[in-house]
Amino acid sequence: MPGVDNYTDTFERVASTLFGQSPEWLQKLREKGLESFKLQGFPTLRNESWRFTRTKAIQERDFTFVEAYKPNGLTADQIATMTFDDTGHHRIVIADGHFAPELSRVGTLPEGVVLMSLADALATRPELVEPYLGQHVDLESNPFVALNTAFLYDGVLLHIPRNVVITDPVHIVLVSRGSGVVTHPRILVVAGESSEATILESYVGASAGYFTNAVTELVCAENSRISHCKLQMEHESAFHIATQEAHISSNARFSTENFSLGAAISRNDVNSYLGGQGIDCRMDGLYLGDDRQHIDNHTRIRHAEPHCHSFELYKGVLAGKSRGVFNGHIYVDQDAQKTDAKQENRCLLLSDDARINTSPQLEIFADDVKCTHGATVGQLDENSVFYMRSRGIDRVEARHLLVYAFAAEVIERVKVSSVRERLESDLFSWLSRSFST
Amino acid sequence: MLEIKNLHASIEGKNILKGINLSVAAGEVHAIMGPNGSGKSTLAQVLAGRDTFEVTEGDILFEGESILENAPEERAVKGIFMAFQYPVEIPGVRNAYFLKTALNSIRKHRGEEPLDAMDFLVLIKEKMKALKIDESFMNRSVNEGFSGGEKKRNEILQMAVLDPKLSIMDETDSGLDIDAMKVVADGVNALRDEKRGMIVITHYQRLLNYIVPDVVHVLVDGKIIKTGGKELALELESEGYTEVAR
Numbered sequence: 006m007p008g009v010d011n012y013t014d015t016f017e018r019v020a021s022t023l024f025g026q027s028p029e030w031l032q033k034l035r036e037k038g039l040e041s042f043k044l045q046g047f048p049t050l051r052n053e054s055w056r057f058t059r060t061k062a063i064q065e066r067d068f069t070f071v072e073a074y075k076p077n078g079l080t081a082d083q084i085a086t087m088t089f090d091d092t093g094h095h096r097i098v099i100a101d102g103h104f105a106p107e108l109s110r111v112g113t114l115p116e117g118v119v120l121m122s123l124a125d126a127l128a129t130r131p132e133l134v135e136p137y138l139g140q141h142v143d144l145e146s147n148p149f150v151a152l153n154t155a156f157l158y159d160g161v162l163l164h165i166p167r168n169v170v171i172t173d174p175v176h177i178v179l180v181s182r183g184s185g186v187v188t189h190p191r192i193l194v195v196a197g198e199s200s201e202a203t204i205l206e207s208y209v210g211a212s213a214g215y216f217t218n219a220v221t222e223l224v225c226a227e228n229s230r231i232s233h234c235k236l237q238m239e240h241e242s243a244f245h246i247a248t249q250e251a252h253i254s255s256n257a258r259f260s261t262e263n264f265s266l267g268a269a270i271s272r273n274d275v276n277s278y279l280g281g282q283g284i285d286c287r288m289d290g291l292y293l294g295d296d297r298q299h300i301d302n303h304t305r306i307r308h309a310e311p312h313c314h315s316f317e318l319y320k321g322v323l324a325g326k327s328r329g330v331f332n333g334h335i336y337v338d339q340d341a342q343k344t345d346a347k348q349e350n351r352c353l354l355l356s357d358d359a360r361i362n363t364s365p366q367l368e369i370f371a372d373d374v375k376c377t378h379g380a381t382v383g384q385l386d387e388n389s390v391f392y393m394r395s396r397g398i399d400r401v402e403a404r405h406l407l408v409y410a411f412a413a414e415v416i417e418r419v420k421v422s423s424v425r426e427r428l429e430s431d432l433f434s435w436l437s438r439s440f441s442t
Numbered sequence: 443m444l445e446i447k448n449l450h451a452s453i454e455g456k457n458i459l460k461g462i463n464l465s466v467a468a469g470e471v472h473a474i475m476g477p478n479g480s481g482k483s484t485l486a487q488v489l490a491g492r493d494t495f496e497v498t499e500g501d502i503l504f505e506g507e508s509i510l511e512n513a514p515e516e517r518a519v520k521g522i523f524m525a526f527q528y529p530v531e532i533p534g535v536r537n538a539y540f541l542k543t544a545l546n547s548i549r550k551h552r553g554e555e556p557l558d559a560m561d562f563l564v565l566i567k568e569k570m571k572a573l574k575i576d577e578s579f580m581n582r583s584v585n586e587g588f589s590g591g592e593k594k595r596n597e598i599l600q601m602a603v604l605d606p607k608l609s610i611m612d613e614t615d616s617g618l619d620i621d622a623m624k625v626v627a628d629g630v631n632a633l634r635d636e637k638r639g640m641i642v643i644t645h646y647q648r649l650l651n652y653i654v655p656d657v658v659h660v661l662v663d664g665k666i667i668k669t670g671g672k673e674l675a676l677e678l679e680s681e682g683y684t685e686v687a688r
Contacts (some may be wrong), residue, residue: 386530389530391530394514394515394518395491395523395524396540396541396547397518397519397544397547397548397551397604398515399513399515399547402543402547406535407532407535410532410534410535414534
């Protein structure tokens with residue numbers, strides 16, 4: 006099958022060597038992933054969920070899987086510049102798919118917390134991983150999740166025991182250093198009952214033309230408070246496909262912000278399963294597109310139990326010939342009475358050639374719920390521009406200010422100040438680069 | 443200060459202003475009255491530089507120079523200010539930030555140093571108090587969720603802070619109750635001095651009891667058909683535009 010052979014060949018090559026040392030259950034999970042990937046192949050436009058996103062450019066290239074990690078001169082300071090830095094953060098860096106100890110900096114963590122590379126965790130603490138890994142992702146309907154699972158080797162484990170609060174944010178950096186490299190990083194967060202943490206995920210690249218195929222699993226036990234934020238700042242020629250699955254239990258509070266700034270083609274599947282009562286779930290996103298960038302966000306919130314609240318705000322700003330896709334799915338089970346779900350997605354088109362396909366999807370099987378959704382697509386309001394200009398603010402600045410105000414609503418959701426500052430400065434440089442007329 | 447010469451303007455091929463002649467000297471307050479659709483608001487927007495209107499003939503001179511080729515922001519920094527009939531709501535842009543940015547653009551043009559946040563706060567606090575604007579307004583988005591009266595007072599606040607040479611007030615009184623109108627009028631009167639010119643555009647004579655003009659013009663169908671002293675406003679009130687136009 007086109008494109009698939011490269012991966013099956015690589016798999017055969019490393020199956021007995023690199024992967025051969027893994028516990029049996031993991032080898033089986035990988036094989037299941039590979040089988041499922043082979044069965045599905047790369048998605049085509051006929052696949053409903055990939056209707057607007059072509060992955061042919063990814064399929065056609067023979068990306069290289071990096072088998073062993075070697076430092077290549079990239080420094081911790083460079084990582085800080087590529088992302089953001091706060092010496093208070095615990096930073097763990099995965100480079101070309103492998104843990105990079107010399108780039109990482111993990112401070113003192115509360116007792117019982119395990120923050121380590123997934124490869125190390127699989128070798129030394131498999132009992133913390135096995136019950137959760139791959140439990141909540143869907144191999145059958147997403148070929149990229151299946152592919153990630155087939156090559157599951159390294160990434161990050163964050164395990165937080167019950168009642169433990171991690172005050173400082175945990176920053177996970179995924180960096181691709183080599184051109185033409187493919188990585189399949191896996192992040193597993195297991196948050197115990199009444200635990201609390203802030204998790205940041207940054208995706209960056211130090212080279213061109215690579216492919217990131219990431220999966221993040223978050224298991225949030227009862228009454229936990231997990232705040233998660235992902236910044237996709239990949240190289241402009243990179244491909245970024247990522248699936249995030251959050252499995253949330255009763256009375257937990259979960260928030261996730263998803264920023265898509267880089268990559269030539271990016272696709273995010275952001276899914277939350279509300280599997281208990283009294284959950285509060287927020288999923289927000291902001292994407293900026295320019296040139297021929299293609300940005301696809303598919304979100305899914307499933308309300309399985311009563312009395313949960315979900316709120317979702319996705320905003321996009323598209324310039325040049327960029328294209329955005331937004332699909333927001335809210336599914337309310339028959340038992341999920343008193344659900345309160347709100348979804349909003351707004352897109353600002355800054356050029357005549359930019360396009361957005363946006364579709365909210367509500368499937369409601371309970372009869373006593375409050376579910377709303379709103380979608381708007383528009384251009385900058387010329388009345389507002391004139392109003393500002395009539396007060397002495399020049400045209401470009403007025404237009405920048407309006408886009409900034411539009412986007413800032415999502416940036417303000419981020420709780421970590423160094424992340425907000427990074428995003429604000431990125432937004433300003435994006436504006437002067439992409440929108441200077 | 444301002445000289446409008448035989449000004450013709452149109453929108454989408456439709457002629458709205460059909461030869462306006464008007465001059466405003468420093469220190470003068472001119473009222474422009476006229477029925478709906480006479481071109482009052484168009485005149486205000488053309489003066490402010492709105493590009494949806496096309497000037498087809500004539501000229502506008504400000505301090506002796508034509509401003510027809512000037513962008514709205516260039517006119518603003520030269521000292522022309524228009525208080526909008528319908529102030530625009532700008533979600534997400536804080537009032538304080540907006541006004542500080544505007545003020546600093548204008549200061550830059552005047553060759554003055556930009557004001558920092560503290561100096562700015564000192565400057566506006568007093569002006570807000572005079573206009574009975576609550577301080578919390580500064581942290582809200584520009585005009586968002588403001589009542590009609592609050593929006594108009596915000597316009598006058600901007601005018602007071604930006605300190606223009608020429609102010610054009612486009613139906614600043616419409617939709618205001620008498621108390622709100624008095625606040626607005628007091629704000630305007632406080633800015634009256636021998637260096638500043640003002641154009642007050644209104645549909646109703648009522649406002650002119652509080653902002654007493656030096657000259658009153660009657661605008662009908664895109665032309666000034668009559669000019670007189672403040673008593674002309676009273677005449678219009680009692681006899682109506684049709685009678686005066688005759």
